[in-house]
Amino acid sequence: MSLPRRQFLTQASAGLAGTLLAGLVGSVPGCAPARSAVRGQLRGAGHALGHRLRDLKSLPAATRTEEIDLLIIGGGISGLSARRALHELAPARQALLLELEPGVGGNAASGHNARTAYPWGAHYLPLPDERDAELLAFLQQAGVLTGYDPATGLPHYDETMLCHDPAERLLLHGHWQAGLVPEVGVPAPDRAEIARFLALIERLRRATGPDGRDLFRLPLDLSSTDAATRPLDAETMAAWLARHDYHSEYLRWYLDYSYRDDFGVPAAQISAWAGLHYFAARKGRAHNAPPDAVLTWPQGNHFLAEALRHQGGAGEIRPNTLVFSLKETTDGRVEALAFDNATQQTTRLRARQVVLATPWHVSRHLLPAAPALAPLHAPWLVANLTVDAYPGGTGQPLSWDNVRYDSPALGYIDAEHQALRGFETEGPYSLTFYWALPTDPADPIAARRHALASTYEQWLTLVLTELDLMHPGLAAQVTAAELWVWGHGMVAPTPGYVWGPARALARQPHLGGRVHVAHTDLSGVSVFEEAFHQGRRAARAALGSPAS
Amino acid sequence: MGEGSVLTRRRRARAAAAAPAEGAPRPALLLGSVAVIATCGLLYELIAGTLASYLLGDSVTQFSTVIGVYLFSMGVGSWLSRYLGGALLRWFIRLEILVGLVGGASAPLLFGLFAHVGSFRVLLYGLVGLLGTLVGLEIPLLLRILQGRLAFKELVARVFTFDYVGSLLAAVIFPLVLVPRLGLVRTALLFGALNVVVAGVSLLSFEETRPYRRRYLALIALSLLALGTGVGLAERIQRYAEGEVFQDTVIYAQSTPYQRLVLTGNHRGELRLFLNGNLQFSSADEYRYHEALVHPAMQDRPRASRILVLGGGDGLAVRELLKYPQVQHIQLVDLDPAMTKLFRSNQLLRELNHNSLHSPKLTITNADAYAWLRQDTARYDVVLVDFPDPGNYSIGKLYSTAFYQTLRQRLRPGGLVVVQATSPYVARRAYWCVVHTLAASGFSPVPYHAYVPSFGEWGYVLAQAQPGTWRPDGGPLPAGLRFATPQTISEMRRFPPDMAEVPTDINQLNNQALVRYFEEEWGPYGQ
């Protein structure tokens, strides 16, 4: 994949100048890599507004009252999926959705720059389990799934939405190798251990329990209740690995990387059940793609959020609205107080049934006598960089996912990877960095507080330093950096979380059976499929419950 | 960072060379020239390093060795400065003229002689060594000139401040402004001229230069003239250098945001077009390529009135299409406006394409074919797909099932597509991969090939939207063809065993099978 010569020329020299400058600056210890003026700002999910939940007295009293049939609180994937399911199952009934942020999507938000849309959070969906008929029906309606092969019966996906090749590369020993499983220059014993682990996963993928269910399945509540597997939820994945003689640093890195990428924390902080489920529950197949393919879009899963919204009927969606109180009334309604951040007024909404699709740290405030569920959420940094030079390097060229071995960060996505265009651009390139910030499970608040207190400059220095380690000299070519800090990323399936008593309790209907919770916090594994089914489950409960 | 420590060592080498000397006036002026010569000094080093990695590859090695030799030579220069005595200012003026000439000529010399000298490295390191030595003399000499005028600590502080400022300036403007705007040759010449200007300013500002002023002024004027001429000739020097690589005379060369276009000619009147160094056509036999691309499809289409051409901004396929009176409208989509502009305006090329790009039946759109196709709503009888070979992942997308399915929706009932599909002889799997990909996209493909001496055996695929709508012996061919006859067309469909069908994957966006085949098969040919 040779670059045009001229482009190479500019880069070679720019790279050198960058290095020279870095040398100059770098002689002062602790200094950032060379860079030019960088545009951009620091954003985040509305913590300021959200945190007003803690100080209810600061919110005004209700000035008007509305009667509502079905109320959905929270417009993430769970809430949007609930809205779509309500519309599908009871099209005649009215549903109102309230969302804190200016737009829907939650963790599946997206932004855009002059060239392209890019994700602010969730950005891909692995091929779904072909038995998941409800999810497949949604994808078919959204045009993602285009049909079924008559011969094999396997789904056919829109090729433009399958992650294009080259999908992944890993910077290992100074060389970009294909794929994220360490291979190049990895000693034979390590490779053997990696192969042993992957073979085990392959077995677990097909394994079923005595109840006839898969041992590991998505959504996870469909997994077998097998008495032999459930106890794995009590120990950490790290302990399980040690117990089964997995010591290879390459394997451990790969696993930690994967868990940090999906849960925000490494093997030492999640349960062994979740650690195995991560790999073994993936059994999607397609007619036109290998099983490990993923679906992705320039705007990430915001594409799916929008599709859910479109398929959810004409019911109103009210953004900028903070729900700060829920209570049961004597006449069999649930009363929600909703503060409109635009008008600064509070409305009393009296609903027959409520789907509460907010994260647990919010739901906990809204539900009296909430069960003691304590999800761990690592804070995340997502940074979209506009870079003037090609992020190359020796080995595989720029790919969708680009990861550095042993990095504290999670690498970057090329936001234009899915562009349907037949020529190599000269840039600028739009790269989205992901960074799950280290969190001490004993004191998760400290990490969050630190994350929320850090300045744009501090984050920028961090990201540019990482970029410079991946591509020496490239930091000097960054012209814009838009940063997003998630104070609460996604839930981590810490030991005991998934199969412990608190989650089961929390999932029960609340407030006289009229409030049905739906959020990935109630799964313990935060992926699109879980959110999708959380929403459907809550919607069904809301419709089916005798009080409705 | 490696280069960082090199830079610090270089500064020490300079500082160590400070030596006593007599007094001189006007310190401010001389200090200003420190910044200028420091900028120039670092630039020559950057230019040589960049050029070396450009011409020889392996940029890390080239940069390290060039920097190493340069710094060492600066040390030599510093040491040699002790032997300069007498009128130091006069030495300084001489030195600046010399640095300007050698530095300015460095890039054009290296470029121009690359293809000629037996050992390019001897020339490279010789020149870098000479330049380094001269540049190494500068600062020690200036320190001695300024010594009497300033306290020693002041002197050292100021000289080195300006020195560093100049270097920083060079390091910043070189990649950001100079290389993209001026190119290496002009940059070298321009900064050479700056060194000479420093000589001139010093000459005019100091009284003691009176006795030799006139002689030196003439010398300076001559040097500036030489460097200025070089700037005027820079594009030609670059072209000449490429001419050495391309054997024939370069008639036209241009870098566009998408590619480098080079057009060459030779004494036989043969024109060749290269895109990024790859031969696109030779006027000697392009008729074979284009007749084979167009006529097998068109001979059977008496009612084909709307044609789409993707790629093919040279207008040569359009020339063949215009031989059919039933063709009423041709839509041409080529990425690069420079390409269609060149083939619309250059006299030689207009003769070659029979002025086809000026035809009233033709609409030219400069756009990416994939993006354009997705928003197009018209339908066509025949589509000619003449893209570059699938040599990278971006172009590979233009050969995918996703692309062909989009294309299929743009066909009228019974419509045909013809795709140029690289060499079935050199890249057998790549060729059959295109055939199979078209089949998987719902087309009925008819593979065929033709011999084009400049390229060798070349492959095409004729793809029918509905099977059985194309007949090999359809209608009459236009008069005056030199290659395509009913007989050659039917022979084109026969594949000897060494090019016969092989099983391949289907090229999809999510596997880019074709790009991988293409790389493996063309790799040994140094593509």
Ligand SMILES: Cc1cc2nc3c(=O)[nH]c(=O)nc-3n(C[C@H](O)[C@H](O)[C@H](O)COP(=O)(O)OP(=O)(O)OC[C@H]3O[C@@H](n4cnc5c(N)ncnc54)[C@H](O)[C@@H]3O)c2cc1C
């Ligand atoms: C950085 C990052 C990357 C990720 N990448 C992926 C990925 O690639 N693939 C994947 O499948 N998953 C990914 N995830 C997981 C992602 O969380 C889930 O896929 C899914 O989007 C979760 O949806 P949810 O509805 O359960 O929760 P949320 O997205 O948390 O939705 C909750 C919604 O409730 C709103 N809300 C909160 N409080 C109130 C209130 N008081 N009143 C009204 N509204 C309120 C919030 O604003 C939000 O919109 C990622 C997560 C993060 C943080």
